[in-house]
Amino acid sequence: MARELPTSLLMFIASRTASNRVFEAVRAAGFHDVTVAQARLLMGIDPDGTRLSVLAARAQVAKQTATALVDRLERTGYVERVADPLDGRARLVRMTPRALAILPHARDEEERIEQEWRDHLGADRMTLLRGALEDLREITDPYA
Template structure:
């Protein structure tokens, strides 16, 4: 099995479990919406930047943001650096999902550490952080 697939399988499981926890807590979002939502910066993000970060077209990102706005998870506000542009910002409602997601991530990481051991988990984290230095365009 190639390394990409070996990385993807646990990520997919983590993502599915986080989504189950978030939707189980009453946050009505789809996976596609969540992928856009999690890429919004603390001060807001322009739609074009969201599309690029989520690796979707600007039209798809716009559609997902429209849905999230109707659900009350995001708002569009003027960009203070450019009067013609708008930023997408998360609302307090969306921020309420963060502790749910973080708690699930902590449970998953504890489970993985239990399975592979503390030393290997630390090595895995260190190796992935090192790889992030050359693979993460948003670093």
């Protein structure tokens, strides 16, 4: 029997496997030029567009990193930069239809994973698991 792993590491193991599966599902759907780092940034974009600095904060990377990632995402046609009508310094990063087309594939795979986990644990324990994780956000999510 292995030594007891930290709870956070148990979370890491499960979440990484899930993340890999979603990423693979998106690739399998034909999106071969999105990387994990880019996807992490994409996740933070609001429907009406989001400022780069906000994106950087959400993905927990430096502004320069976000600039580089958006550059690549723009070159490959997943996002566009539009002027922010409220602030002449700022620009809003918005998803293109191509990026929006990714979402259903990602959501479907997430849905499948969720169902597999529920099947494995049973509905009651899955509900308890989710509840505990949601409560933990209060002390672990810088954006909660």
